[in-house]
Amino acid sequence: MSITQRERPNTTGYGRRERPPTPARPPLRSAAALAVLLVGLVLLSLLVGTGSxxxxxxxxxxxxxxxxxxxxQLRLAVLDVRLPRTLAAVLVGVCLGTAGCLLQSATRNPLAETGLLGxxxxxAFAVVVGLTFFGAAxxxxxxxxxxxxxxxxxxxxLLLAGSGRAAGSPLRLVLAGSALGATFHGMTSYVLLGTQATFDTYxxxxxxxLAGVETSDLVPLLPLVAVGLLTALGCARPLSALGLGDDGARSLGHHPGRIRLVVAAAVSLLAGCAVAVAGPIAxxxxxxxxxARTLAGARMTAQLALSALIAADVVILAxxxxxxxxxxxxxPVSVLLAFVGGPLLVWIARSSRLSTAGASA
Known part of the structure; x- marks a missing residue:
């Protein structure tokens, strides 16, 4: 025997290597640890402030x-200043973490982020229009x-990416979002050139x-956030199939284009709410x-939960x-996140583990 039993590859079926089952406990432990950390950070956020x-x-x-x-004065500091911004940090983190996980899984691109959908x-363009022409203050x-x-x-x-023969393809979503984003950026710059007062507020x-956020600002967004999160949970299984590739997803009875369009709609809801509360956070x-993928492996549901918890922890800490x-x-929160996110992005781009995002049930 040229190969010992210990060295012989373990294969099943048609010669495919048998993968060990994904352990169930590590993602649960990670989620529990992140949830406990979130509770601690929420408490710390209520205790710490810039005032006296x-x-x-x-x-x-x-x-x-x-x-x-x-x-x-203490009541004002804790309930009217720190509590609303703490709740806003949790909402923004959950929205952006979930939206990013959905978008990366749908496009199978680990460098995709919510700004790709415009x-x-x-x-930004709507804020400039509201400030300049409608007196929004x-x-x-x-x-x-x-x-x-x-x-x-x-x-x-979604309309641009959902039409034609290649409806819902990742490339079409990215191209449509990038083209529209560049158009809006140019229009925003044009309006700002002639309005100094608008530029200062913008x-x-x-x-x-997150400074200046009030609890009353968050309440109208909660139904939209709930719809986005429920849609994200409903997309977990189709995205798991999509992780096998478009042909694999079709063989399981899924329509890749429709999956991506539904995911894009959920990402739009979640990212739109986050941007409305805190502005664009990169x-x-x-x-x-x-x-989340590092902790959860290829499990889509675990990825969504861990990504939401990680992002919420990071936003509150920032x-x-x-x-x-x-x-x-x-x-500003975005400045601190940029100081941390920039070097990490370079490290991710250079990492040998960088690969397209796959998912399994």
Whole structure:
């Protein structure tokens, strides 16, 4: 015998190598650890701020100390400032993490991110139009214009990518999104050239920040976020089939083009809500799915859950650091994420593990 039993490859069926079953516990452990970390970061976010209210006083307020509850300034800091931005950080992270995971799986491209569907550029153009021609000034008005612009841009991309013989193909989605994004960017720049006041407000919005978010701004978005997340869960099994390739998905009874169009619609909802709340935040929708695949392997459902948790943890951590890095001023969240995301993106691009995103049930 030239090969020992231990060295002989283990094959089944038609000579294919038998893959060991994916362990069930590691993704659950990772999800539990990330969830515990999220709870801890939420608590820390309520305790830390740029104002004069100390973490100890904020803790007394949270545990119900009568003297702390009687302090109106402390109540303003914890409930009216820190709580809304903490909830916004969770919402933005969950939306961008889930959207990035969906888009990378649908296109089988680990470098795909939510800006490819024109959401960011459409939202930016709508904000400029609202500021310049309709006098939008409040945070809720900007949120509404950003949401409408992002959704409208994504709808146009879906119409362009969903027509013709190659409807719903990854290349068509990317090309349509890139072309529309460049068009909106040019139109945004043209409008901004003649309106200095609009440029000042737009510059603050586009830098990406959670400061000034109110709870009332988030409530109207919750139904849209819920629809997007439910659609994402419903796409888990079709995306698992799509990970086998278009021909493999068709052999299992799925239509690859329709899957990608539904995924693009869900990505548009989730990314549109995130951009409306915090402005365009780069890298997060790219990095969180990559980390989730590292932890979960090819399981699509586990990837979605872990990607949402990772992104939520990262956004809250970045927001906490944004309050204390240059206290008493704040650093925009997107700036901190760019400092971290840029080097990581270079590392991912150079990594030998970089490959198209596959998924299995």
């Amino acid at each position: 209210s100390s973490p100890a006083r904020a803790w007394d307020y949270l545990v119900g100390d009568p003297a702390a509850r009687a302090d109106a 959401v960011n550029s459409g939202a 409040s945070s809720f008005a900007l949120l509404l214009w950003a949401l409408l612009g992002g959704m409208a841009a994504s709808a146009v991309v 510059r603050y919005w586009t830098i990406g920040s 890298f997060l929708g790219l990095l969180a799915p990559y980390a 927001d906490i650091l944004a309050r204390i890095v240059i206290r008493p001023w704040e650093t």
